[in-house]
Amino acid sequence: MLTMIGKRLLFAIPSLIGVVIVTFLLTRALPGDPAAYFAGPAATKEAVEQIRKKLGFDKPLIEQFFRYTNDLAHGDFGTSLTTGQPVAAELRSRLPASAELTLLGLLVSIVIAIPLGVLAATRPGSWIDHLCRVTTTAGVSLPVFFTGLVLVYVFYFRLGWSPAPLGRLDVFYSTPPTVTGFFLIDTLIARDFEAFRSALNQLILPAVTLAIFSLAPIARMTRASMLAVLASDFVRTARASGLSPGKVIVTYAFRNAMLPVITTLSMVFSFLLGANVLVEKVFAWPGIGSYAVEALIASDFAPVQGFVLTMAVMYVLLNLIIDILYGVIDPRVRLEG
Incomplete structure (x- = not known):
């Protein structure tokens, strides 16, 4: 197992290097001039050039790249031009908000989708099978931002059951002491159950x-x-041996059916990392997705590069976790690794 993990991490290094190169080149290819943006519409050409020189954008592209990679090697993601704060610190403070939202969304979908899929497979042609088909078709067809807007309109604007979508906590509650960065956990640790209910x-x-x-x-x-x-x-052999239907489904069928499902979970999680950007904007969620979008609008390169690199690292770690789960479910994977 340790050999397999080492190989996966070794294979991930070229991928991360490619992400760094592609992200750097794409941000430089984006339309707009950060120096002109921050100088303002009334700035003179000399003022714009002075800001560009101060930011280092007057240097050749290859020199800018080596400077960027040298900073990355020292753990420096650069400084955001819009906030004036180090990008690494901003990402570190906002990542728990995005992680909490994404993991809870994935957990809710797993709790609903896996039992629904198992019941639909064991009862083909039944009403629950048709419900599974309708639900999956609707989930694929509806854009994530449209679903969020509809939910806000129905449950906040029309019914008043949900609080205003303005962040992680109601304005009347203070932020709990940071332990994990997950408000649901930190409020419980602080025994602030009112804040926990607000965060939930x-x-x-x-x-x-x-x-x-x-x-x-x-x-x-x-x-x-x-x-x-x-x-x-x-x-069929297990059924012919007289085993109960429940034992056949849970012990034999379900475990063997989980390998492709786990592969799907890894892909779904990567999709959620992208969809999270739109959801954060709809619900004014202070995560790294909304931070990256605001930086992209302002042609602020450093936060965008830091966001993409963070997503790449998370995706590599996710694939490593999936490989470990493969080894737990199917011992043959450990032997092959």
Whole structure:
């Protein structure tokens, strides 16, 4: 297992190097001049050139790249021109908000999608099978930002059941002492149950928005994988041996059907990292997605580069976790690694 983990980490290094190069080149190719943006519309050409020189944009592209990679090697992601703060510190403070939202959305979708897919596979043609198909079709068809806007309109504007989508906590509650950065956990550690309820209420709609988006592929893959396994020879043998239907499904079929589902979970999580950007803007969520969008609008290169690199590292770590889960579920993976 350790050998497999080492190989995966070694193979991830070229990918991260490629992400750094591509991100650097793409940000430089974007339209707009950061120096002109921050100098203002009334600035003279000399003032713009002075700002460009101060930012180092007057240097050759290759020199800018080596300077950027040297800073990365020392853990320096640069400084945001819009906020004046180090990008690494901004990402570190905002990452827990994005992680809490994404993980809760994924957890909600897993809790709903996997049982729904299993029930649909064990009862083909039933009402729950049709419900699974309708739900997955709706989840694939609806854009994530549209789903969020509809939920806000219905549950906040029309029914008044949800609080105003203005961040992680209601304005009447103070931020809990930072332990994990996850407000649901930190409020419980601080025994501030009113703040916990406020944090949970603020999380429900954005998490459900992400869950609807990610529920469809998980449920469809679970149903398809379970149908394939239930039609296999070893399941028919287990049934012929007199085992109970529940034991056949849980012990034999479900475990063997989980490998493709886990692969789907890794892809869904990567999709959620992208969809999280739109959800954060809809719900005014102070995560790294909204931070990157604001920086992109302002042609602020450093936060965008830091955001993309952070997403790449998270994706590499996610794939490593998936490989470890493969080894737990199927010992043959450990032997091959």
